[in-house]
Amino acid sequence: xxxxxxxxxxxxxxxxxxxxxxxxxxxxxxxxxxxxxxxxxxxxxxxxxxxxxxxxxxxxxxxxxxxxxxxxxxxxxxxxxxxxxxxxxxxxxxxxxxxxxxxxxxxxxxxxxxxxxxxxxxxxxxxxxxxxxxxxxxxxxxxxxxxxxxxxxxxxxxxxxxxxxxxxxxxxxxxxxxxxxxxxxxxxxxxxxxxxxxxxxxxxxxxxxxxxxxxxxxxxxxxxxxxxxxxxxxxxxxxxxxxxxxxxxxxxxxxxxxxxxxxxxxxxxxxxxx
Numbered sequence: 441x442x443x444x445x446x447x448x449x450x451x452x453x454x455x456x457x458x459x460x461x462x463x464x465x466x467x468x469x470x471x472x473x474x475x476x477x478x479x480x481x482x483x484x485x486x487x488x489x490x491x492x493x494x495x496x497x498x499x500x501x502x503x504x505x506x507x508x509x510x511x512x513x514x515x516x517x518x519x520x521x522x523x524x525x526x527x528x529x530x531x532x533x534x535x536x537x538x539x540x541x542x543x544x545x546x547x548x549x550x551x552x553x554x555x556x557x558x559x560x561x562x563x564x565x566x567x568x569x570x571x572x573x574x575x576x577x578x579x580x581x582x583x584x585x586x587x588x589x590x591x592x593x594x595x596x597x598x599x600x601x602x603x604x605x606x607x608x609x610x611x612x613x614x615x616x617x618x619x620x621x622x623x624x625x626x627x628x629x630x631x632x633x634x635x636x637x638x639x640x641x642x643x644x645x646x647x648x649x650x651x652x653x654x655x656x657x658x659x660x661x662x663x664x665x666x667x668x669x670x671x672x673x674x675x676x677x678x679x680x681x682x683x684x685x686x687x688x689x690x691x692x693x694x695x696x697x698x699x700x701x702x703x704x705x706x707x708x709x710x711x712x713x714x
Contacts, residue, residue, distance in 0.1 A: 443531050444586060446492035450535070451542040453491050458483035460507045462516035463714055465540040465665075466705070467656060469552035470691055472672060473502050473519040474698050475705055481508040487520070493539075494532050496520035511710035516540055523651055525630035530580035534659040538589060541663040546714050547604075548660040549705065551670045553694045554650030555632075555677035557642050558622060563676055563693050566701065567620040568608045569600050569669030572654045573646055576628045580655045581662055590662040599657050604668040604712065611707045617700045622647030624671055626654035635679035642678075649677055670705065672697045 441449075460482045468475055485505045487495050496503035502519040509515065522533045537548060556563065585592045605621065612619040625646030627633055633641070633649060641649055648671050660667045674693040 441492070443535070444588070447535060447538050447542060449491045450493045450539045454485065454505065454539065454543060457485055458507045460514055461544045462507060462540065463514045463544060463546055464516075464709060464712075465537070465545040465548045466515060466517040467521050467548070467550045468517060468519050469521065469652060469672070470694055472551050472553070472694055472698070472701055475702050476506045476517050476519050478702065478706060479506050479508040479510045479515055479517060481506055483507040494522045494528055494535065496522060511706055513709050515709070516543060516545065521652055521656070524576060524578070524628050524655065525651060530578055530655055531583065534580040534655045537656050537659045538586070538663060541589065541665060545665065547666045547668065547712065548656065549668045549670070549708070550653045550656050551672070551701070551705070552624075552650050552653045553674045553690055554624065554648040554671045555675050556648055556673040557625070557638065557677055558620070558647040559678060561620055561647070561673050561676065563673055564697055565620060565673045566612070566617065566697065566704065567622050567648055567671040567673060568605055569624045569653070569671060570605055570621050572599060572624045572626060572657065573641070573644060574626055574654050574658075575641065576626050576654065580659050590664060594662045596658065596661060599661050599667055600669050601666045604666060607711060608668065608670065608704065608708055611711065612704055615700075615703055615707065617704055620647070624653060624669065625649045627651060633677065638677050638679045648673060668708070670701070672701060
């Protein structure tokens with residue numbers, strides 16, 4: 441079965457099991473799945489029940505789709521994402537974005553937990569993603585182009601919509617939430633980066649480092665979706681001062697950021713114009 445057939449099969453199953461046609465897709469990263477508690481649910485579908493859909497294997501990712509309403513908008517939320525390091529192909533990692541596009545979304549909101557590289561950041565801060573650097577060594581658009589979704593050579597000069605960045609910044613200011621803006625650097629993982637690698641990323645302009653989001657953002661732009669990205673900085677990865685984090689510590693910090701993350705995203709969903 442080719443990729444397009446897999447996408448169609450997953451999409452049709454979700455349509456049969458939910459009457460909702462979503463307009464916004466949300467990817468909830470490590471420790472950030474609690475936003476799903478605020479969605480007025482129409483349908484909840486476990487990834488394992490969806491034909492051809494990947495299954496999340498990482499602690500802190502619940503592994504289900506929530507379809508419902510949030511702040512007056514129709515939402516499909518992924519509680520848990522898929523990562524290249526889990527052994528999935530890049531096409532499988534990003535397949536849910538294409539499925540959500542087929543279901544009707546116009547905007548993708550991607551969140552993640554990441555390490556901070558900018559010395560002005562600290563653990564527990566939030567960063568609005570303004571751009572990214574792909575250090576993963578591969579790309580989800582490699583292979584036959586899916587013409588139904590987008591062109592062979594899509595533009596990536598503005599992956600993260602400038603107007604959405606400004607809206608997130610404005611909402612944060614009104615709510616009294618300190619946020620940073622910056623560049624997200626994506627590595628394949630699953631190991632944490634060496635000090636030399638981190639030094640390289642800093643020199644090349646990364647403000648944060650993580651193992652997700654970039655493949656999804658690339659595919660979303662290929663599909664013609666608008667993209668907003670929000671990072672929760674769970675640890676500092678500055679080479680001279682860093683201490684080795686554990687995944688459990690990262691999840692704990694992400695959990696502590698929940699109130700301001702939820703507040704920011706809920707208001708963003710309310711105010712965003714589609």
